[in-house]
Amino acid sequence: MKYLLFTLYLFTLSGFLTAQEKITEADFQNYIDKNVEYCDKVFGTFVTKGEKQVILLNLGAEYPDHKLVAAIFQSDWKDFDYKPDEFLKGKTICIKGKLVLYKGKPEIIVKNPKQIEIK
Secondary structure (H helix, E strand, O other): OHHHHHHHHHHHHHHHHOOOEEEOHHHHHHHOOOEEEEEEEEEEEEEOOOOOOEEEEEEOOOOOOOOEEEEEEHHHHHHOOOOHHHHOOOOEEEEEEEEEEEOOEEEEEOOOHHHEEEO
16 A cells, blocks of 8 residues: 555656756747746846845846746745855756746746756
8 A cells, every 4th residue: 555655746846846847948938827937047146125125137138128027025035055146147047946027027936946946
C-alpha cells in the first residue's frame, strides 16, 4: 500500500514539474493564468516607492515597451542572496511561474529565487 501511495505521489509530482511550458511573446494571450517559462534579457529594473515595495524586472525591452514584467514583492526579498534589481539587470534569464495580466501587460510574480534561472 505504501508503495502504491509513493508511486502515485511521484507521478503527481512529475506532472506538476513538467506542467510549465516554455513560451514566446507571441504565446502570451494563450497562456494567461497558466504556469509557464519565459526567457529574455532584463533590460531595466525598478523598485517601487512606498510601504510595500516591489522589484520590477522589465524583460524584452525597456519600460514602457517591455514584453513581460517579473515582480518580486518585498516580503520575498529575504529569500534572495543577491539584490535582484541590481544583479539581474542586463542578464538573460528564464522566469517560471503563473502568467497573469496586470494593467494589460503580462507579468509573472516571483516568490523565490528558484523561479529564476540565469542563462
